[in-house]
Amino acid sequence: MCAPRIVRLAHENAARPSRRALFAAAGLTALAAAAPPARAVPAARGVLDLTHTLGPGLPRWPGTPPFTTVPVAWHAIGGFGQNALAYWEHSGTHLDAPAHRVPGGVTTDALAVADLVAPLVVIDISARAECDPDAALTIDDIENWQIEHGRIPERAFVAVHSGWERHIDDAAAFLNLDAGGVPHAPGVSPDAAAYLVQRCEVVGVGVDTLSLDHALSRDQGAHTAILGAGRYGVEMLANLGAAPASGATVVIGAPKHLGGTGGPCRVLALT
Template identity: 65%
Template sequence: MCTPEIVRLARDAVPRPTRRALLGLAGLTAVAAVAPAPAAAAPRTSGVLDLTHTLRPGLPVWPGNPPMAMVPVARHAAGGFGQYALGYWEHTGTHIDAPAHRIPDGASTEALAVEDLVAPLVVIDISDKATDDPDAMVTVADLDSWRARHGDIPGGAFVAMHSGWERHLATPSAFLNLDERGLPHAPGFAAETVEYLVAQYGIVGAGVDTLSLDSGADPGFGAHTALLGSGRYGVEMLAGLAAVPAVGATVVVGAPKHAGGTGGPCRVLALT
């Protein structure tokens, strides 16, 4: 995926940082090892939960995507300031899916309505069935069970799936869970569940603690199409959902804002 020239430019940037390093961001995966060691999500403080994985080289990415990379291009010892050149594809780490990710004429990142980025947070826990079935889906029956315990789903909510898949994060191969065809298998939303949430509750978005809104059992990406096709957004690879109440919290999605973007890494907070 990287030409020898791009790899050379990235390597040259480490001992002798120049503007050429910035031109080679697409190939910075060759020097991912310079990044800091993995760090856990920030602990809960003052009613604020961080639902964001630390973006770092080595974090699992969708099959075929390069890992995030960091290259130092400025050092305190030479000029008084530190700075990294970052290289990553938009859908890396905890990230947002804008409608444009799936829909050719869908809204891009800068066009997302800011009022939709702050919403009541609903967490649907399917961790029990996901333990036995890696292709488990959030179904309408799961919503019925949730409502029997917690009451109705608030209108305009952000609905997140807690599958417990985060337990595999330290082993990227287990987190991806590829089959013999190279296709990943992990829990997600059923397409009809997303359609129901949009039609009945006008949700602003949906999130998952896996790499995809779709279960591995749906190779047609029905949940993506239903959610993004309705003008809503998704957030993938959420962290720490086990600590969030099923209802009553507010989510704040710090979405990126680059022109024409299909998505990008974001900082997601739950206010409890």
């Protein structure tokens, strides 16, 4: 794992401030004292944040190291604050690029930008998932949504609201391992994933859990159907219960690092 090495290097670099930084420290401390207090910025009307704040306490798959932040520059020494960040690509609210599942698939830097702004469709399976942690989106769920709201627009982004976010502050409950170490959480059935890609021509599919597939899946059929078709996924979405079932636009602030299989992203719904 690279994370411990990154943290160690960050600490070593932090211990060696530049001469220029040291000379500037005294004057900048006085400037900071004179600065007015920061004001809270009100949330913009019509913009809903579908992103969890990335931090070390967020649930993650076993074996994945936590998100780590290490200060490496300070306002009092040099005039600027800066952190070194260490995290695995698939941490927090994050995007799955096709390359995550498909060898040679599209990577984060090659995603079509036109596909990152799309009509937002939210399909609610939370009532079923509350009683059955292994619930999965089905073709019937999709067709019932269309009976009520009309045909899913072409090139839409479909998000599955399971209500699993209620466990976000309890990592053990979010992962939901049974006595045998098997996780249980909702997701998307392979048939429904294929239907969304082939019949609805979606650009991507999102969930409020750790995986596009329901946690019991062993063949990762939803991942294969979605990413294998060159579409993307977004996992661990937030606030889907506050998003309208239809009529909003989603903006996926996708990462763009060379050769990436995915990465944390900022997801906004314009309502």
